[in-house]
Amino acid sequence: MQSALPSTLPSLAGLTKQELAEKLVAIGVDAGKARMRAEQLWRWIYHYGVTEFSQMTNVAKELRATLAEHYTLARPEIVTQQTSQDGTRKWLIRFGTGVEAECVFIPDVGRSGALCVSSQVGCTLNCTFCHTGTQKLVRNLSAAEIVQQVMIARDALGEWPTSNEDRALTNIVFMGMGEPLYNLDNVASAIDIISDGDGISISRRRITVSTAGVAPKIAELGERTGAMLAISLHATNDELRNQLVPLNKKYNLEELFAAIRAYPSLGNAKRVTFEYVMLKGVNDSLPEAKALVKLLAGIPAKINLIPFNPWPGAPYECSDWETIEKFAEVLNRAGYSSPIRTPRGRDILAACGQLRSESVKQRASERLKTGAQ
Ligand code: SAH
Numbered sequence: 001m002q003s004a005l006p007s008t009l010p011s012l013a014g015l016t017k018q019e020l021a022e023k024l025v026a027i028g029v030d031a032g033k034a035r036m037r038a039e040q041l042w043r044w045i046y047h048y049g050v051t052e053f054s055q056m057t058n059v060a061k062e063l064r065a066t067l068a069e070h071y072t073l074a075r076p077e078i079v080t081q082q083t084s085q086d087g088t089r090k091w092l093i094r095f096g097t098g099v100e101a102e103c104v105f106i107p108d109v110g111r112s113g114a115l116c117v118s119s120q121v122g123c124t125l126n127c128t129f130c131h132t133g134t135q136k137l138v139r140n141l142s143a144a145e146i147v148q149q150v151m152i153a154r155d156a157l158g159e160w161p162t163s164n165e166d167r168a169l170t171n172i173v174f175m176g177m178g179e180p181l182y183n184l185d186n187v188a189s190a191i192d193i194i195s196d197g198d199g200i201s202i203s204r205r206r207i208t209v210s211t212a213g214v215a216p217k218i219a220e221l222g223e224r225t226g227a228m229l230a231i232s233l234h235a236t237n238d239e240l241r242n243q244l245v246p247l248n249k250k251y252n253l254e255e256l257f258a259a260i261r262a263y264p265s266l267g268n269a270k271r272v273t274f275e276y277v278m279l280k281g282v283n284d285s286l287p288e289a290k291a292l293v294k295l296l297a298g299i300p301a302k303i304n305l306i307p308f309n310p311w312p313g314a315p316y317e318c319s320d321w322e323t324i325e326k327f328a329e330v331l332n333r334a335g336y337s338s339p340i341r342t343p344r345g346r347d348i349l350a351a352c353g354q355l356r357s358e359s360v361k362q363r364a365s366e367r368l369k370t371g372a373q
Contacts, residue, residue: 007072007074009070009071009072010070010071010072011071011072011073011074011075012041012045012067012071012072012073013045013073013074013075013144013147013148013151014142014143014144014145014146014147014148014151014193015144016143016189016192016193017035017038017039017042018038020038020041020042020045021034021035021037021038022034023070023071024037024038024041026070027066027067027069027070027071028066029063037059037063039198040056040058040059041056041059042196042198042199043198043199044056044059045073045199046162046193046196046198046199046200047160047161047162047198047199047200047201048160048161049151049154049155049159049160049161050073050160051073051074051075052068052073053065053067053068053071053073054068075148075151075152075155076093076094076095076145076148076152077093077094078091078092078093078094078152079092079093079094079100080092081156082348082350083348084344084345084346084347084348084350085347086344086345087107087108088104088105088106088107088344088345088348088350089104089105089153089156089345089350090102090103090104090105090345090348090349090350091103091104091149091152091153091156092357093148093149093152095121095141095145095148098138098359098360099121099138099139099359100121100357100358100359101118101120101121101141101145101149101176101177101178101355101357101359102118102176102177102350102355102356102357103115103116103117103118103149103152103153103176104116104176104345104350104355105153105156105157105168105169106344106345107168112167112168112169112170112171113167113168113169113170113171114169114170114171114172114173115149115150115153115169115171115172115173116173116174116175116176117146117149117150117172117173117174117176118141118146118149118176118177118178118355119140119141119146119174119176119177119178119179119180119183119186119187120137120138120139120140120141120177120178120179120182120183121137121138121139121141121177121178121357121359122135122136122137122138122177122178122357122359123135123137123177123178123179124136124137124179124182125179125212125245125246125247126246127212127232127234127244127245127246127247127353128243128244128246128315128316129234129244129277129279129308129314129315129316129353130353131311131314131349131353131354131355131356132177132178132353132355132356134313134356135177135356135357135359135360136360137178138359138360140178140182140183140186141178141183141186142186143185143186143187143189143190143193144190146186146187146190147190147193147194147200150169150172150194150200150202153169154169154200157169162199162200162201164201169202170202170206171202171206171207171208172194172202172206172207172208173207173208173210173230174187174207174208174209174210175208175210175230175352176355177355177356177357179211179212179214180209180210180211180221181209181211181214181217181218181221182214184217184220184221184224187209187221187225188221188224188225191204191207191209191225191227192225194207195207204225204226204227205226205228205270206228207225207227207228208227208228208229208230208273209221209225209227209228209229209230210230210231210232210273210275211229211230211231211232212232212245212247213231213232213245213247213248213251213256214247214251215251215255215256215258215259216251216259218259218260218262218263219259219262219263219264222263222264222265223264226264226265228270228271228272228273229260229263229272229273230272230273230274230275230304231256231260231272231273231274231275232245232275232277233274233275233276233292234275234276234277234279234283235248235283235288236253236283236288236291236292236294236295237253237291238252238253240282240283241253244279244282244283253295257295257299260272260299261298261299266299266300267300268300270300271300271301271302272299272300272301272302273301273302273303273304274292274296274301274302274303274304275304275306275352276292276303276304276305276306277306277307277308277352277353278305278306278307278308278318278319278323278324278327279308279316279317279318279319280308280316280317280318280319280320280323281317281319282316284319284323284324284327286326286327286330288327289326289327289330289331290330292331293330293331293334293336296336301336302336302337302338303331303336303337303338304338304339304341305324305327305328305331305338305339305340305341306341306343306352307319307324307340307341307342307343308353309343309346309351309352309353309354311349311353311354311356324340325340328340
């Protein structure tokens with residue numbers, strides 16, 4: 001009967017080199033050789049994307065068999081996958097009982113496609129225009145679980161082994177569920193794995209981490225990851241931003257902008273992206289566009305105007321197209337490239353701020369009952 005059940009062995013997919021070495025030592029590989037063997041596994045897992053140990057042809061047969069007795073290379077379960085009319089793809093992934101998060105592939109942005117990954121299940125921030133904000137935080141995702149989202153997308157896109165040309169998935173954006181700077185250790189470790197040239201090999205310059213404004217963690221993000229920084233701004237004064245992004249009450253615009261200005265190695269090649277969601281009659285007036293220009297003075301910046309994406313019960317409407325264009329014109333005249341982000345994947349609720357899963361925090365007693373971690 002047992003063979004009909006999914007394997008309960010732990011998966012090595014998503015682990016760091018150090019963790020792989022430890023897993024090898026745990027099954028009897030000599031500690032002195034574990035590092036070298038881990039390098040071999042690394043290439044099979046992250047360059048070739050294999051899902052069976054038997055495919056690792058330069059690993060001794062005996063070791064392959066021992067590995068298969070104790071571990072798998074399985075990805076987490078895909079609960080649903082949907083494809084939008086515009087080609088956007090969304091996966092709902094189950095990391096454990098009641099622990100589900102979404103990730104979204106958006107083809108043809110910039111030179112090619114971006115994968116929007118989640119860093120937490122749920123969120124603590126309660127931004128009033130964001131669907132994910134209506135869901136409580138369940139837990140942080142581990143580094144492995146963040147990397148597994150990239151692996152699942154690559155599986156579906158047929159992008160193993162890693163190639164240097166004609167990739168569909170070229171960029172990663174931490175703009176899915178959660179606040180990445182509240183899970184910085186795991187986000188940094190995931191970026192180390194994803195950017196490694198012997199594996200998935202997506203350069204740090206093509207990885208963008210978006211924050212609602214956790215000011216004291218911004219410098220650390222830059223130092224530890226070298227990633228591109230994006231700020232979910234949405235308002236140009238504290239009064240309005242306190243309402244839209246309640247985190248602003250903790251770290252106001254002055255404190256946030258001091259941290260942004262200090263982000264390591266900013267320049268023309270490394271600009272900060274400012275996201276500004278267009279809410280009808282709330283933050284979309286011309287004086288606000290001018291205030292935005294003033295606020296960004298001296299910062300190498302790009303501005304993404306995001307038409308508000310509606311979700312069931314949302315208390316806002318999207319600004320009229322004409323209003324958005326006039327707002328953009330003020331920014332353009334001031335010398336900012338300010339593309340209006342065409343909503344992608346709205347029909348499958350995959351657009352910015354529409355992600356949400358049914359996961360709820362389980363009480364400890366319930367976790368015990370279901371045997372979940
Ligand atoms: N917590 C981080 C990462 C999430 S990014 C952050 O806030 O930056 C998700 C992006 O989508 C943010 O810029 C967010 O402000 C934006 N967003 C949220 N809800 C939206 C909606 N309904 N329509 C358009 N954009 C939205």
